[in-house]
Amino acid sequence: MRTSIKAGGMTDSTLAAFIKAYLDQGTRLHHPGYMSHQCAVPDIGSAIADLVHGVSNNAMSLFEMGAAGVAAELVVTEWMLGKVGWSPEDSGAILVHGGSLANLTALLVARHHIFPDVWQHGMPQNVIILAPANAHVSVSRAAAILGLGSRAVHALPCDRFGRVAGAQVSESIKAHHRAGRTVMAVVANACAAPTGLFDPLEEIASACHHEGIWLHVDAAHGGSALLVPELRHHLQGIAQADSITWDAHKMLRTSTLAAAVLVRARADLSQAFQHNADYLFFDEHRPGPDLMHYTIEGSKAELGLKVFLNLAHRGEAGLAEYVHSRHRAARRFWLMILARKEFEGLCEPESNLVCFRYADTPGPDSDRLHIAVRNELMQQGIFHLASSFVDNRRWWRATIMAPSTDAPTLARLLDTLVHTYRKLSQTAF
Ligand SMILES: Cc1ncc(COP(=O)(O)O)c(C=O)c1O
Numbered sequence: 001m002r003t004s005i006k007a008g009g010m011t012d013s014t015l016a017a018f019i020k021a022y023l024d025q026g027t028r029l030h031h032p033g034y035m036s037h038q039c040a041v042p043d044i045g046s047a048i049a050d051l052v053h054g055v056s057n058n059a060m061s062l063f064e065m066g067a068a069g070v071a072a073e074l075v076v077t078e079w080m081l082g083k084v085g086w087s088p089e090d091s092g093a094i095l096v097h098g099g100s101l102a103n104l105t106a107l108l109v110a111r112h113h114i115f116p117d118v119w120q121h122g123m124p125q126n127v128i129i130l131a132p133a134n135a136h137v138s139v140s141r142a143a144a145i146l147g148l149g150s151r152a153v154h155a156l157p158c159d160r161f162g163r164v165a166g167a168q169v170s171e172s173i174k175a176h177h178r179a180g181r182t183v184m185a186v187v188a189n190a191c192a193a194p195t196g197l198f199d200p201l202e203e204i205a206s207a208c209h210h211e212g213i214w215l216h217v218d219a220a221h222g223g224s225a226l227l228v229p230e231l232r233h234h235l236q237g238i239a240q241a242d243s244i245t246w247d248a249h250k251m252l253r254t255s256t257l258a259a260a261v262l263v264r265a266r267a268d269l270s271q272a273f274q275h276n277a278d279y280l281f282f283d284e285h286r287p288g289p290d291l292m293h294y295t296i297e298g299s300k301a302e303l304g305l306k307v308f309l310n311l312a313h314r315g316e317a318g319l320a321e322y323v324h325s326r327h328r329a330a331r332r333f334w335l336m337i338l339a340r341k342e343f344e345g346l347c348e349p350e351s352n353l354v355c356f357r358y359a360d361t362p363g364p365d366s367d368r369l370h371i372a373v374r375n376e377l378m379q380q381g382i383f384h385l386a387s388s389f390v391d392n393r394r395w396w397r398a399t400i401m402a403p404s405t406d407a408p409t410l411a412r413l414l415d416t417l418v419h420t421y422r423k424l425s426q427t428a429f
Contacts, residue, residue, distance in 0.1 A: 032404040033383040033413070038193065038221050038353075041402045043253035045309030050255055052305065059299035062280065063288030066302060070288060073304030079311070080246060080260050083226040085239040092269035093262045094294040095303040099220035099247045100138035102259040103187075105296060106243035107142045109263055110185040110214040112272040113242070119274045123147040126180060128154050130172060131187035134162040134194050134390075136218055139187050148184070160391045161347050162192055166203025173211040185214040185242075190235055191222035194388035194397070195346065196330075196353025198222060202237025209240065217241040220259065222351055224251035227320035231327060234350055242268070248307045251323050251352075251401070253314075258303040261294075269294050322403065326352040329400045333410045342418050346395055355388055355395040358421050367394035373420045383413050 004010060010018070028034060029041045040046075053069075060066025060073070077093035084091075096102050107129065111118055115127075127148050131139050133155040140150040154176065157168040173183050186208050188199040201217060208215040217238055223246030225231040226238070238244065244262040248254035263269040273293055280292070292298065311319065330352040337343045337356045346355035358373075360366050370387065374396060377383040386397040398413070 027384065030402055030404060031384075032402055032406065032409040034402050035398040035400055035405065035413075036384040036386045038250045038399055038401070039256060040249045040251070040253050042255040043310050043313065045311070045313040046254040046258075046306035049302065049305040049309045053302045056302075058302055060302055061292035061295065061298060061300050062290045063286065065299070067288055069302035069305060070291060071304075072302065072308045073291065074289070076248075076304040076307045076311070077260060077262070079316075081262055084244060084262060086262070086264060090266060091262065091264055092266035092294065093260055094269065094291060095248075095300075095307075096257075096259050096261060096295055097297065097300065097303070098249070098257040099136070099218075099245055099259045100141065101296060102220070102245035102247070102261045103136065103138045103216070103218060104142040104145060105261045106216045106245055106263070107139075107146060107185060107187075108296075109243055109261075109268050109272040110216060111146055113214055113268050114182070114184050116271075124182070127182045127184050128152045128176060129185050129187060130154050130156050130169075130176070130183055132156050132158050132162055132164050132189055132192065132199065134158075134192045135187050135189060136193050136220065139218070154181075156186070161197055162195055162390060163197050164188060164199040164204055166200035166207065169204050169207035170210055173207065173213055183211075183213050185216050187216045187218055188241075189222075190217050190219040190238065191351045191353070193221065194390055195355055196221075196349055196351035196397075196399075197347060198234040198350050200237075201235060201241070205237045205240035208242075214243070215241045216243045216245070218245050220245050220247040221250045221353075223247070223260075224319070224323045225327070225351070227316060228324045228327070230324065239264075248303075248310075251326070252307060252319060253310055253322060254306045258306050323352075325403070326400050326405075329405060329407075329410070330354050330398075332407055333398060333400065336407075336410060336414060340414060342421075343414065346390055352400045354398045354400070355390060356398070357393065357395045358417070360425075362393045369421065369425055370394045370396060372424050373417060376420050376424065377416065383416060 058066030058069045060069030063070050073095050078088040081088050081091050140153045143153045144150040157165040188204045191198045242264050246260045248258040249256045330349045333354050334349050337345045344359040374385050388395050388397045
């Protein structure tokens with residue numbers, strides 16, 4: 001590769017050879033054995049959109065830079081708001097490059113809601129965010145970036161699986177207020193990345209309303225369950241949140257990245273960013289809506305087109321069936337785990353994430369062995385699992401996202417795990 005950088009001159013045939021070698025060394029998300037990080041298994045529509053964007057490069061944060069891209073984004077976010085149960089007239093939305101940026105944006109909006117002068121004057125002291133300890137790392141990163149400091153994220157009371165104890169949220173907010181802290185926002189998981197479990201949104205929302213606190217729901221992964229009537233109950237209460245993160249590049253089969261920030265009151269989103277760029281905005285007459293007012297990015301890719309083409313290809317029902325089928329596969333896998341004495345499961349799955357482990361004696365050796373087994377499978381290139389540390393133990397986490405992951409694959413995974421665990425347990429451990 002270094003030679004090519006200097007010399008250039010790649011031909012069709014060397015390009016083909018390079019792409020083949022490149023793909024051979026990459027991660028194959030469509031492979032039935034891929035069950036690791038929560039990356040969408042991209043569908044044809046979003047791949048075509050990437051190609052269109054790659055050629056046209058309409059960096060459409062201003063309407064005049066990409067009118068079609070803005071139109072695609074508006075129609076997609078209107079659809080997403082509708083799925084939550086919010087009206088596009090009253091609510092606001094923006095697509096951004098990823099769930100981390102979406103969480104940062106939503107918390108920035110929350111910050112403006114409570115401190116309208118923050119853009120000019122900066123943050124006061126002693127401001128905190130309450131979140132479950134297993135909230136995605138982007139929440140503490142957002143706190144640091146927003147000037148609260150990562151230590152300003154305080155843990156909400158949770159059960160042993162890391163689910164927020166909804167009945168204790170009100171008291172937790174009150175206790176922090178009594179201690180002289182200002183609670184800027186509460187963050188809830190829907191679902192939590194380490195476990196795939198949903199926080200009790202309705203109970204949390206009611207506590208937040210009672211205490212007058214902004215509720216942000218991180219539904220980066222689980223938001224797509226809104227498409228499936230049989231799964232919507234996991235998100236009961238989400239419409240009472242103030243802001244939501246929902247990643248299309250997780251369960252809507254959209255290539256990385258396309259994340260939605262949805263805000264219940266549109267004014268909160270439109271007032272959170274303040275700028276005076278007279279080289280961009282010098283003309284009272286704008287040809288259409290400029291999205292830059294709602295986002296951290298100056299220019300951005302045509303993210304709406306990826307989601308739109310996936311929807312236009314499969315239809316809402318097609319994507320709903322994909323989400324539902326991966327939840328059903330996770331449930332089947334759970335039953336397989338329960339049926340085998342070699343394994344134990346963490347908790348009945350509520351999503352397409354399943355945490356399980358070898359039923360050995362927990363402890364540091366067992367934790368190390370679970371990591372070694374995962375690494376060995378990855379080395380072999382047959383199965384790629386994730387891993388979580390929950391309830392003081394290390395678990396394997398299967399993220400069942402590929403449409404090709406079927407029951408025989410899952411049975412083979414369990415057999416391979418038993419074989420590899422036994423083999424490795426006789427060596428260094
Ligand atoms: C619950 C949750 N929130 C936020 C994120 C961050 O998303 P991204 O990787 O797109 O920044 C993830 C990623 O896995 C997640 O699972």
